[in-house]
Amino acid sequence: MNDNIVKKIAVVGPESTGKSTMAQHLAKVLETVCVPEYARYYCANLNNEYTLADEVNMFYGQQALEEALIPQVKHNMLVCDTTIMTIKIWCDHLFGDTPKEVTDEIKNRPYDLYLLMDIDLPWEDDPLRDFPEQRDHFMQVWLNELDALGVKYVVVSGLGEARLREGEKALDLLR
Template identity: 65%
Template sequence: MKAPVKIAVVGPESTGKSTMSAYLAKYYNTIWVPEYARGYCEQLTGDCTLQDEVNMFYGQLALEEKLAPQANHLLICDTTIITIKIWSDHWFNHTPQQVLDELPRHPYDLYLLLNIDLPWQDDPLRNFPSLREHFMQVWHQELQALQANYVVISGTGQKRYNHAVKAVDEFIQTRGSI
């Protein structure tokens, strides 16, 4: 069986990644890989540690590997292990070597970088409403460092979804059949 085309939905906090992932999965009649860290962090009873970041790293990879065979040509991923690097660098000023080693080994065919033009939505797992611009720049830097193929998705409501679908459709057309 041919590996699915992997579309990563990434970006700073509160940019609609999970909502966009679910929308794209429904639109393309496929499945999406949820963000493993969300469920993990909901179970924490204390502050997140560097070991927790490593655990989330392995959990995200395992979840993606488990769900990929169920994809219908496209696998939509709500975030990637790049998030582990970004948070590890921010919280601990260090990224574990195993994360750094694996980043180039787990590329995605297309990254949809969701812009910070949506209003902030409070959530107990979100921390930095005043650092959205900073994290948007970090995402650009990380994707550029990986020489990733990415498109910034802006707009609100249906326009945002339409921009994402257009980016995916254009990518599929340039790639040929999936």
């Protein structure tokens, strides 16, 4: 499938905001594939101790996973459970800077719509989550990053089915 005609939806946001649930739901609604978050696999045995090299490896892994799944796209729609912007946000937070290869690729890897998941869900503990007390901070970081890119995004709020419906409604912006 030609990558240029595929509409890409990025489900992004701070930790514990229902990104994976939303991405999988939208992929099901759209009858297409969902690109999972590569970092969840990569970090499984790191015990929340990350190096800059780990972040760069996750950057390449997320790109490769997205590219590998494009041939499986149906209805010219691809749903991504996060993007490489997450790598930039974590690099900036943990190491004070982001490698140029990451920031350059962010500009070269557009998505047609970003769904920024709001922090209105209760925090759910998970061994791969790190900063429950900084959700407001990370929400603001996401808003700033998306605004700086000048991309089309919608903040998705609500609980349960209402949240899923908000995500579905946002898809109207692609039509």
